[in-house]
Amino acid sequence: MAAETHLQGVEISAAQFFEIWNHYDSDGNGYLDGKELLNFIQELQQARKKAGLELTPEMKSFVDQYGKSTDGKIGIVELAQILPTEENFLLFFRCQQLKSSEDFMQTWRKYDTDHSGFIDTEELKSFLKDLLQKANKQIDDSKLTEYTEIMLKMFDSNNDGKLELTEMASLLPVQENFLLQFKSVKMCGKEFNKAFKLYDQDGNGYIDENELDALLKDLCEKNKKDLDINNLETYKKNIMALSDGGKLYQRELALILSAEQA
Numbered sequence: 001m002a003a004e005t006h007l008q009g010v011e012i013s014a015a016q017f018f019e020i021w022n023h024y025d026s027d028g029n030g031y032l033d034g035k036e037l038l039n040f041i042q043e044l045q046q047a048r049k050k051a052g053l054e055l056t057p058e059m060k061s062f063v064d065q066y067g068k069s070t071d072g073k074i075g076i077v078e079l080a081q082i083l084p085t086e087e088n089f090l091l092f093f094r095c096q097q098l099k100s101s102e103d104f105m106q107t108w109r110k111y112d113t114d115h116s117g118f119i120d121t122e123e124l125k126s127f128l129k130d131l132l133q134k135a136n137k138q139i140d141d142s143k144l145t146e147y148t149e150i151m152l153k154m155f156d157s158n159n160d161g162k163l164e165l166t167e168m169a170s171l172l173p174v175q176e177n178f179l180l181q182f183k184s185v186k187m188c189g190k191e192f193n194k195a196f197k198l199y200d201q202d203g204n205g206y207i208d209e210n211e212l213d214a215l216l217k218d219l220c221e222k223n224k225k226d227l228d229i230n231n232l233e234t235y236k237k238n239i240m241a242l243s244d245g246g247k248l249y250q251r252e253l254a255l256i257l258s259a260e261q262a
Contacts, residue, residue, distance in 0.1 A: 007047035007083075014089040018150050021076060030157065030170050033073040041067045058082045075174045076154060089147060091135050092128060093171065101169075101178045101234075105241035108165060117255055118162040124148050165255040178231075178238055182256055185223045189260035196250050206247040212236055 003023035006016040024032055024040040032040055041063055048055055055063065062082045066072035080093035111127045112119055119127065125148045132139060139147075155167045169179045187195060199215040200207050207215070216236055220229040227235070242252040254260075 004043055004047050007044055008051035008053070010053070010084060012083050012085045014086060014147055014150050017080070017083060017085050017089065018154055020083070021079060021154065028157065030155075031073050031075055031174070032079065034070045037066055037072050037074060038070060056082070056084070073174055075172075075177070076170055077173045088132065088137055088139055088143075089150075091137065092131060092147070092151070101172060101176055101238040102241045104169060104172055104176075105238055108168065109242060115251065117251060118164055119168055120162045121148060121152065124151060124163060178235060179256065181226055181228075184226050185219060185257070186259040187257055189258060192254060192258040192260075193250075195257070196253065206244075206249045207253060208246060208248070209236065209240055212239060212248060212253075 003020045006012055006020050009016065012020070024036055026036055044059065045055065045063065048059070059082050062078075066074070077093045080090055107127075108119075111123050113123060125144060128147055128151065129144055132144075152161070152163070155163055155170050157167055158164075166179050166183070169177050174180075195215070196207070197203075199211050201211055201214075213232070213236060216232055216239075217229070220227045220232060239253070239256055240246070240248065242248065242255065244252075
């Protein structure tokens with residue numbers, strides 16, 4: 001099996017990392033959890049033993065943390081921290097710009113240059129190139145193109161050749177990805193349009209911080225299972241990071257709350 005063979009490597013290439021992730025994320029939900037995670041841990045230990053390699057300190061810590069229960073859940077970022085992946089590719093998962101949801105939202109605004117609600121191939125390539133330059137790393141264009149294509153394959157869950165906000169948010173550590181909590185409260189296009197008009201109380205075409213506060217309070221009240229009202233300020237701060245000078249237009253809020261990105 002290719003994925004198990006890759007786990008035996010001293011260094012794992014970007015393409016091999018993608019194959020490993022794709023193999024163990026068997027349900028394609030963007031996370032390793034439950035049996036998937038336990039299966040990965042078991043096969044990682046077997047592969048390293050077969051190759052005559054000790055578990056690294058990072059791997060040992062990971063096994064101790066996740067190897068004893070089915071409650072664990074990790075994303076691509078967490079996996080990248082423990083596998084000996086080629087250094088330049090690894091940088092994308094250790095990016096200081098993407099340590100928090102608020103930083104991520106601001107980064108999204110910068111690279112979604114045409115405000116389409118998507119990051120296309122060229123925008124993604126520009127984003128990855130900037131990350132490497134900030135880390136003082138230089139790679140040739142063919143390698144950058146390879147990385148861009150692999151990142152698209154990893155995160156483009158609906159295979160449309162571009163990344164939505166929620167897809168690219170997989171670059172965030174699981175505990176920082178607040179968008180996961182909003183996944184189950186998204187509205188259909190018609191319902192979202194109605195809600196936007198309702199909370200845009202002055203009818204000026206955008207929602208300000210106070211109007212967003214009212215909307216989020218009601219959402220938390222209606223969806224207590226998914227949203228925690230104690231996190232209201234965090235939700236608000238993260239979502240307002242998408243705004244244009246404090247003005248949150250319908251297309252930006254749709255990225256969070258509309259299942260159809262109305």
